[in-house]
Amino acid sequence: MTKQILTLVLLLSLTFISCKKETTESQNKTNTTTVTKDTLSAKLKDSIVDPDPTDTIPAGKYGINSSNLETANIVRLTLQNIYKDDLSKNVIDDYSKRFIFFEYDLNDDGKKEILVGLTGPYFCGSGGCTQYILDNQGAIITKFTVANYPVVIDTDKSSGWKNLFIQSGHKNRIVKFDGKKYPSNPSLQPELKVTPGDDLPRALNFTNEPYAWFKF
Known part of the structure; x- marks a missing residue:
């Protein structure tokens, strides 16, 4: 009986460790994705050249046919x-x-x-x-x-x-x-x-x- 209990405890411990690992990996993947999207967004924003820096209009607000x-x-x-x-x-x-x-x-x-x-x-x-x-x-x-x-x-x-x-x-x-x-x-x-x-x-x-x- 004691052996069965020990086996059950061991299985539960392994299951808990496995779930925790999967959760951590999922969170890390989500964080990496967020950072990547934010980085790309920032780079894209920085890459837009302002055709008229003398005014107060943001670079991305000009019409496509006029800039x-x-x-x-x-x-x-x-x-x-x-x-x-x-x-x-x-x-x-x-x-x-x-x-x-x-x-x-x-x-x-x-x-x-x-x-x-x-x-x-x-x-x-x-x-x-x-x-x-x-x-x-x-x-x-x-x-x-x-x-x-x-x-x-x-x-x-x-x-x-x-x-x-x-x-x-x-x-x-x-x-x-x-x-x-x-x-x-x-x-x-x-x-x-x-x-x-x-x-x-x-x-x-x-x-x-x-x-x-x-x-x-």
Whole structure:
């Protein structure tokens, strides 16, 4: 009888030790997983480059279509080439050397065009500012003058390209592609008599959305 009791006690002890070991291993595995996830999360957070460190907007809060650094560099090189003479003569003030952009496929060919907005006294007057539409390689499709922000992108098309609603001279204008480009002066285009729908994409909408400002 005593031998049986000793055997039972031994079995219970072994079972207890085994369960404790499994619990400890499980806890260690959970702790390791948590540490790994936290570490990866921290590394991912640190890896996000802030496209505009001059403002208070967190790096991850910018729109995906308005903060790509490769696109910013394409726009920068294009603007530097366009205005190289005035840049070399220091005609353009520092404030006017800033730009924003918005990538959007305007003709549904699978490639995003780049809408570019400029600012400052060199590019803006009472009627609006200078804007550009570039292809994805930086070639100029259209240069707009006296154009205000934002640019509303319509669902209707002309010559395969989406119509744009651009405010110019305090009125919304309907700007249509003519087969080669959009007309450069929106103020000469037909007035849009209604307010563009809230469901339509708004490009260069920096007054209502977090946009990164770049310099060229």
